Amino acid sequence: MQTGHCMKRIIVALAIAAFAVPSFAQNEEGGPVSATIQNNPTGFTAAYVIEPSSGRVLFEQNAHKPLPTASMAKMMTLLIAMDEIQSGNLHYDTPITISARASKMGGSQIYLRAGSVWPVKNLLIATMVHSANDAAEAIAEKIGGSAESFADMMNAKAQDLGLKDSRFYDPHGLPSQDPSRNNVMSAHDLAVLGQALMKHPFMRSLAVIPEMEFRNGTLARIYNPNRLLRFYEGATGIKTGFSGPAGFCVTASAKRNGMELVAVVMGAKTSRGPDSSFEIAGRLMNQAFVNYKMVTPVKQGTVVAQASVNDGRAKSVPVMAATDVKALVKRGEEKGVRVAFSGGAVTAPVKRGQRIGTIVVQRGNETLAKIPAVAAQDVAKEPWWKSFLPF
Numbered sequence: 001m002q003t004g005h006c007m008k009r010i011i012v013a014l015a016i017a018a019f020a021v022p023s024f025a026q027n028e029e030g031g032p033v034s035a036t037i038q039n040n041p042t043g044f045t046a047a048y049v050i051e052p053s054s055g056r057v058l059f060e061q062n063a064h065k066p067l068p069t070a071s072m073a074k075m076m077t078l079l080i081a082m083d084e085i086q087s088g089n090l091h092y093d094t095p096i097t098i099s100a101r102a103s104k105m106g107g108s109q110i111y112l113r114a115g116s117v118w119p120v121k122n123l124l125i126a127t128m129v130h131s132a133n134d135a136a137e138a139i140a141e142k143i144g145g146s147a148e149s150f151a152d153m154m155n156a157k158a159q160d161l162g163l164k165d166s167r168f169y170d171p172h173g174l175p176s177q178d179p180s181r182n183n184v185m186s187a188h189d190l191a192v193l194g195q196a197l198m199k200h201p202f203m204r205s206l207a208v209i210p211e212m213e214f215r216n217g218t219l220a221r222i223y224n225p226n227r228l229l230r231f232y233e234g235a236t237g238i239k240t241g242f243s244g245p246a247g248f249c250v251t252a253s254a255k256r257n258g259m260e261l262v263a264v265v266m267g268a269k270t271s272r273g274p275d276s277s278f279e280i281a282g283r284l285m286n287q288a289f290v291n292y293k294m295v296t297p298v299k300q301g302t303v304v305a306q307a308s309v310n311d312g313r314a315k316s317v318p319v320m321a322a323t324d325v326k327a328l329v330k331r332g333e334e335k336g337v338r339v340a341f342s343g344g345a346v347t348a349p350v351k352r353g354q355r356i357g358t359i360v361v362q363r364g365n366e367t368l369a370k371i372p373a374v375a376a377q378d379v380a381k382e383p384w385w386k387s388f389l390p391f
Helices: 001-019 069-087 121-131 133-144 148-158 187-197 201-207 275-293 386-387
Strands: 046-051 058-061 093-099 118-119 211-216 217-222 236-245 247-256 260-269 293-298 303-310 316-321 325-330 337-342 355-363 366-375
Touching: 046 187, 046 275, 058 187, 058 275, 069 121, 069 133, 069 148, 069 187, 069 201, 069 236, 069 247, 069 275, 093 121, 093 133, 118 121, 121 133, 121 201, 121 211, 133 148, 187 236, 187 247, 187 260, 201 236, 247 275, 260 275, 260 293, 275 293, 293 337, 293 355, 303 337, 303 355, 303 366, 316 355, 325 337, 325 355, 325 366, 337 366
Parallel strands: none
Antiparallel strands: 046 058, 046 260, 093 118, 211 217, 236 247, 247 260, 293 325, 303 316, 316 366, 337 355, 355 366
């Protein structure tokens, strides 16, 4: 009998342990390994992975197909709000009175009461972290006068960013009764938008928060729906989305070993498990992290060449890198990277730090990076009378 009881306890313990394991099993890179992305992966409608500093696309499928965005459209709402703050038209402590329309948005919300007054900063936090539709609507009404006018601003900003596969009708991404008026963007456009939003330090700081205290009568805490923040090593953001027309979507970002990626997955079928947008994005980023790395072939201040100087007291000047030179390469191909100086002769006087050409990083015929080349020291102009002397 004791043996039987022991076996039961063992079985129960194993069952509990199985359910306690997160759905993201970890490989050596620290990410989900539910399955391997094949040449023609399925389980989603569109996907796109890019390394922003080089602009190199590491994966794409249906990358320019306009699709419903769901809440990922809020990235544009937040970007415009940050533009308004930078221009001085809006401030973090600017009060916003909540309209009846904003209070009735539904979906993910912070239960704003009509007539209540909130500072812009709190509504930005609620929109970014909790994906609150009522907060996004309130911000849009404050900036644009109405959600409809704000949508015009969203479309204008999309043009400024070069987003050719995007069209906005509202600031939040809730599904419209008229399917033709759902916000649409492509995976490519979402990646560009996500990169632009993450250039704002405040937005970047919010994008990594999985949950936080948020006092509002009905709520004590708000939660970020981005599950990658809880399970994926190096996750830095950015925004999730779900609706019937859109399916499960994520614009994700993660950073490891000095390399940050942005990955977009649209139209996944489930919210959890190997076919979820989160695990698909994780596998795509894992593949990129495994196969590529950032290298620094030249550091800031390193002398890489000598440039000829005309009419100077010295005939040449050392050329150095103005910044670190970073390049994205396939793992195992680092030794094929070479650095060259591109520039002609310079005329004295030359000042230290003066740009005198370009440092180009190449591998074979492929240009990986370009940065300014600057003079490493001063070179004074030769006195005019020197040209008349034979020595």
